[in-house]
Amino acid sequence: MQVIIFDDAQQVADNAAQWVAELITKKTNPVLGLATGSTPISLYQQLVLKYQAGEISFKNTTSFNLDEYLGIDEDNSQSYRHFMNENLFNHVDINKAKTFLPTCSQGENPREQGLRYEEMINNAGGIDLQILGIGANGHIGFNEPTSSLASRTRIKTLTQQTLSDNSRLFSPDEFQPTLAMTMGIATILDARYVLLMATGENKAKAVKDMVTGALSAVCPASALQMHENAIVVLDKAAASQLDDKEYYLWADKQNNKINEEFGLYHNY
Structure with a gap:
């Protein structure tokens, strides 16, 4: 595990953008794994600036997002599809038909949808670089504590801590989902490179457990200790x-x- 420490959050975003930019510039058909949440926003802002400056193109890029809420339409402002459109996809030359999220519509079997998402990733050749954040409880994607380290894309019940942490994003009278589809830990570990971004003191305990704690489902991010090419970028x-x-x-x-x-x- 490569741990890189910067002075501030902006430097974290700048460094993460370098990793993405080099991949999509040098590989013919790159496959990105993308994340939502507050931490990656600054990364996406840097990528948009690089695109606007003519430094990079997403024309040949395929992307797979980590997760998506269950029971929210993609046009809903709280959906992760909307988040990705607003923060990245609408501002670069990526083909949206090649941007995927693990969705599960009303009436669809989430178990079947999880298997379908895994198949889509495999058919794309696997993920070259997976972007991650980390929850204060050590979750990656929506793999909450006690998630199987061998898990694949599936439906997960969100913990009270995650619901509380995310509640700031929902108005009091707005529906906040308690279930989500998420890539599993084993799915994440299949990526050729994994880049985890973490900023702020509220993530310090989770970061310590991930980097130097025991390999344990109690801290799902600790599974990255087993990844050959895990990069952890911190302020x-x-x-x-x-x-x-x-x-x-x-x-x-x-x-x-x-x-x-x-x-x-x-390698790629």
């Missing part, structure tokens, strides 16, 4: 509970020398 606040921060800073300097000569990726 100082999110890294505040980590031990050996000096080592991570030292190691990053050494990695930068290799990256400058050979690029960020060692």
